[in-house]
Amino acid sequence: MSQTVTDLVVHDIRFPTSEQLDGSDAMNPDPDYSAAYVVLRTDGPDPARGGPGQEGEAPEGHGFCFTIGRGNEVMAAAVEALRPHVVGRPVPRDAAALGDLYRDLTHDSQLRWLGPEKGVTHMAAGAVVNAAWDLAAKLAGQPVWRFLAGMTPEELVSLVDFRHLTDALTPDEALAVLRAAEPGRAERTGRLLAEGYPAYTTSPGWLGYDDDKLVRLAQEAVAEGFTQIKLKVGGDIEDDVRRLSLAREAVGPDIRIAVDANQCWDVAEAVERMTALAPYDPYWIEEPTSPDDVLGHAAVRAGQPVKVATGEHAANRIVFKQLLQAGATDFVQIDAARVAGVNENLAILLLAAKYGVPVCPHAGGVGLCELVQHLAMFDYVAVSGTREDRVIEYVDHLHEHFADPVVIEAGHYVAPRAPGFSARMLPASIADHRYPEGPVWQARRTPEETGR
């Protein structure tokens, strides 16, 4: 029996994280972690479930864009602009419907001008696409990673938009990647459920933290079972060297320490800086320069000894394609909410698999860990077939606001069991953090703002 999407609701949710310098880095000194949070409502109980859904009688789909504060209202407006493509549509339940929805959202003939396929409008499409996947997986009674891993190679290929990709990846090549990984799916699913997926933590290394806090948190991370941590760099060169040397001393030679410049260098500067940091054995340099600069990343990779990682701000699959074609990166860092959702990330996973480059997802922010774990686990089961040299970023912020938060055990993400995309924010968290009317923000308003 068919159901219909009856409404699309958007909330402007912001957390005042800048007050503690959580999340501070070379380009983003004062983020207020935020989400343009999307709820897709439907028109009744799911007959297949024979009773009330998780959020009441009618199942809902939840998704979001992540931002760092100002402009979250622009994202919300961009989500609203997608309403005509969604409301009144039959609830998407399978690959065919989820592929159609993704293509409709990213190829609106007028909205496309605002990108194309990049920035505000593309992230908005991603939020709605991801909410639809949350809804479809709930109706299938499965977490998104298992819902995806239960699809045939042909169904998965049908989810991808190959436009502007075929010089690097054709549908037949994608099918070959997926078929090669088909035999071991069940075994790898079992291993994921038993062992989880390796994580690394960025919590010690925010640029605004002092040396004592950095050392203490680095040691705590190792004690908790993490084998990789990450530090922000890109301040004064002396500070970067001191911080990395302190961290190296604190964790010893066997723990991987990635460093992250958050785009702040030009090519020559990146080469110079990483040459200076190399004696402390950084595992990778992340975002050494502009996320749009494919050739710049290739030059940085060629010019100094440390591996390069990038992708959290890569605008779309076409940028990832070029990063791989140019040999510009050693690690592909997908982000669950920067591109147009599950469908476009599937294209990127397939590109990375074809080129043999490991995917190490970006996470943190608000709910990005919750989402992206599903994509990495699906990649292991049905695309790359391996966890070797692969880790998912973990940051211990704001998970308490989610109904199905990530669980980390001994430095691993525990595979989610609940149906859906782990995207549902708690109603009280939504109510408290709505901007500017929620009580968390009203309490921070100045007398001038409130007119008192």
Place this chain on the structure above:
Amino acid sequence: MSQTVTDLVVHDIRFPTSEQLDGSDAMNPDPDYSAAYVVLRTDGPDPARGGPGQEGEAPEGHGFCFTIGRGNEVMAAAVEALRPHVVGRPVPRDAAALGDLYRDLTHDSQLRWLGPEKGVTHMAAGAVVNAAWDLAAKLAGQPVWRFLAGMTPEELVSLVDFRHLTDALTPDEALAVLRAAEPGRAERTGRLLAEGYPAYTTSPGWLGYDDDKLVRLAQEAVAEGFTQIKLKVGGDIEDDVRRLSLAREAVGPDIRIAVDANQCWDVAEAVERMTALAPYDPYWIEEPTSPDDVLGHAAVRAGQPVKVATGEHAANRIVFKQLLQAGATDFVQIDAARVAGVNENLAILLLAAKYGVPVCPHAGGVGLCELVQHLAMFDYVAVSGTREDRVIEYVDHLHEHFADPVVIEAGHYVAPRAPGFSARMLPASIADHRYPEGPVWQARRTPEETGR
């Protein structure tokens, strides 16, 4: 005496152009040409002028983002998000102030996350930057092209953000380009005032026009003095061949016919299509593939005999940098309203001059011809120093809505004389086309929409 920007007003202006298929192409079948139109208000008469300004006592700055309909309200929201950077600020009058404003608008530490420097938020910054240039040039009593061409090389270099550019263009290299063009400035200004700047016209070639209209408009264009026209391609290959052969027959062998695929092909398809069209001697193939695909453009350029042109959708200076580094394009097509305004386009003009690639601006839409003529003329006077192989696109749509519309004579743009950026839309045009409340749109509402 200092003045202050007292308000920023944004209007959502849309023209129902889709009703005539004006502007139709392979990716944009039904555009409603639109503008998120910005007015910067100031707090009083300009003491230097000793009387009322053009728009009343207080001088105003006018600028806009161009869109093709849906989503124009998202652009307006993005412009609103920039208000705190503008309102209350001293009116920018010189290179130092215009450079500071540009950098503040593009590097807001939280808004930057929504790009960075691309899509909706970047175009919004461009609209405000351009409005500030309109205002500053009016206060200087000069059209923007002459205001720019009156600045010293050092002032011009101070307007540019060299971040992520220095592997291709350093401040010293930019200074060398500008100093080399300094000697002939006065002579070239005189030639521009006497002769204008060559134009080409796209009016004959919209994809939705039938063959008779195409042939008639092509012949009319030649009769009017144009030596280059442009056709849209990217439909069925037989249609493209037929249309180009008809146009070639209509205009003869000596008129240049550019073709424009508006991003619709993959690399192999672009090579195949252009090989088929080559016997009809197309002058360039514009946007053969994704505007994000630097390596794809390079492959298209290498794989078939026709020259490549691109840039109207290139997101920022970093994409242009790579197009030049990779030898991916024969012509750089700047757009006045896609990147962050005059300042970022100056960086792109300097990059193109260093690499010796001609700049042939994109125009059309709403008011894009009015703006971009200033940049091409400034390029001729003070950057490249030449008009050879350079033409500005011209489309004869919607100029009647502007107070200082472009003037075309014998296939040339006549150099604008009025102070400012030619950006001011007529008050009646604004009132009539506000969306959805203006009378043009109210007249088109269905009974369901109006509740009658």
